[in-house]
Amino acid sequence: MSEPKPGQKPHYGGAVKAAVLSIMLLQYLQALTSPAAGAILKHFEQFGYTSLDIKQIQTIPTLVMIFACMAIIPMANKLRKKTILKIAMALIFFGGIAPGIGPDSMMFIYACRVVFGCGYGMIYALASSFIVDLFDGPEQKQMMGWKTAAGSIGGIIFQTVGGFLAAMYWKYAFLGFLVALPFILLILWKCPDPSGLEEFNPAKEAGRPKAKVEKGHWFVIVLAALNVMIFSSFMINMPIVIMTEGLGTPNTIALVMNLFTVGIFLGSFTYGWTTKLLKRFDIPFTILVYGIVLVILPRFVTLPVYMICALIFGWAFGAYNPSLVLAVSRQGSALAATAAIAFFVAGQGLGQFIQPYFMLLTGVFGLNEPWGELAPWVMAGPMLIAISICSFIWVVKITNRKFPYEGNVKAVGKADQSMESPLDS
Structure with missing residues (x-):
């Protein structure tokens, strides 16, 4: 990282950029369980569950993310942003992997998806925020473009892994959340905390009219x-x-x-x-x-x-x-x-x-x-x-x-x- 000039943000190296882009990849972990829907239905229909019940496994996180995304705004006023990111990563990982090692229960899966959805919503808001906070100018635009590309590639990889694991057994698709560990470790190691750089953020202008x-x-x-x-x-x-x-x-x-x-x-x-x-x-x-x-x-x-x-x-x-x-x-x-x-x-x-x-x-x-x-x-x-x-x-x-x-x-x-x-x- 180079020393910033007055009024400018630091310039970061490739490892930091990879860590910031990894935040976006965590958002696409949802793709791990998409290919497992058919296998989950095949297993649970013997207990009276229908395709509508199985669809809730994918849709519950999207409902929870509404409240998580809104809640992150007051959280940002009290906690450092990397602390919020750590909480989000823990929720995504443990909420995502738990159905693969927990009881064979649809209600348990639903509960885990609520936990996952909380982290998912927080990551949704943080992915762009970290880029805006840490980078500016052409570098910021470049990172925004790379974010889209990283998300697309990550979605392909996660869906492939999820489909391969679900073909063996539906629970294995949830165990696929283990692939998140390298990204989480990279973020913890290399991703800076942008809370100390807020003075460079033009969105923080005092007295900005509503x-x-x-x-x-x-x-x-x-x-x-x-x-x-x-x-x-x-x-x-x-x-x-x-x-x-x-x-x-x-x-x-x-x-x-x-x-x-x-x-x-x-x-x-x-x-x-x-x-x-x-x-x-x-x-x-x-x-x-x-x-x-x-x-x-x-x-x-x-x-x-x-x-x-x-x-x-x-x-x-x-x-x-x-x-x-x-x-x-x-x-x-x-x-x-x-x-x-x-x-x-x-x-x-x-x-x-x-x-x-x-x-x-x-x-x-x-x-x-x-x-x-x-x-x-x-x-x-x-x-x-x-x-x-x-x-x-x-x-x-x-x-x-x-x-x-x-x-x-x-x-x-x-x-x-x-x-x-x-x-x-």
Whole structure:
């Protein structure tokens, strides 16, 4: 680490950067258990559990993360950030591995997922905060880019490991959390505590005026929550559909979900080109892609189709996610971005948790008997296409008139700076 000049942050070496990026990798440990959903269902259905019960293993952490993410803000006022990070890592590791060594009980698994979700939510907030606190200028932007790449690669590795272990026995997928130990040790050893560098953070300006979250913000927040509630049926249902339709094993699930992760990487990598081409219509277009893919999946139940669709769906997700964050800031004052992003994150977690219950509407529409586990996709596809059309109309009638695209570039840049570290607002 080089000595900082007055008003500048220190320059760190490769080991410190690797440690900071490892924080992001811990967030993707959730991928370890995704391929095990089918194997867990096969084991527990003899005790009367259904696919809805199994889906809660993945969705419980997304609900708990809402409260954990909100709780971390007051915690940051009393504890050093690396102390909070240590707590988060302990919760993720012990909550993640416990089902693999604990009793054969669904209630025990649920309890462990609550513990895991607390750490997951805290890591979600800390991953970007540490980069913003420790780096600045071009180095900070470079680290943000590497963070996305590291997350995509980590997701592929963890899903592969999870699928391999689940193919042997469903509990082994939870034992896969042992792979977190090298990353945790690297973070403890090399990751600096940014608490002493807060004077360099521009988000800490004294007397910074507050701005309200406007109706434009709320439109994007509600849109995002509704979308994730619907399109997350792709990720949640895919493992179960592959198993119940006889398309493969947990290793097959890992392969398909890895293609989804590769798609996310490609979508993130080509994001600049995509937004340059589509401008404000990037969100409506990616939602349209979601809808088309979910219309195709239940009608062409073959592994090659699922592999191609996973790649396309992942690309759309990779372009959609950063677009949403920017869209929140575009709808009003840049000073309201931090509060809007906090509500956005909470809405994402709530939408993912409600998703299995929302998809029970398939019974109301009479889709369960003819379609079985494919029914959620049958319902979700047309819904997303309808939302895409409404989003196109919103951009044309509201957003482009209120915020001319070319004239809003500077405001977006300011919003990016204000929302990069929600902990420091």
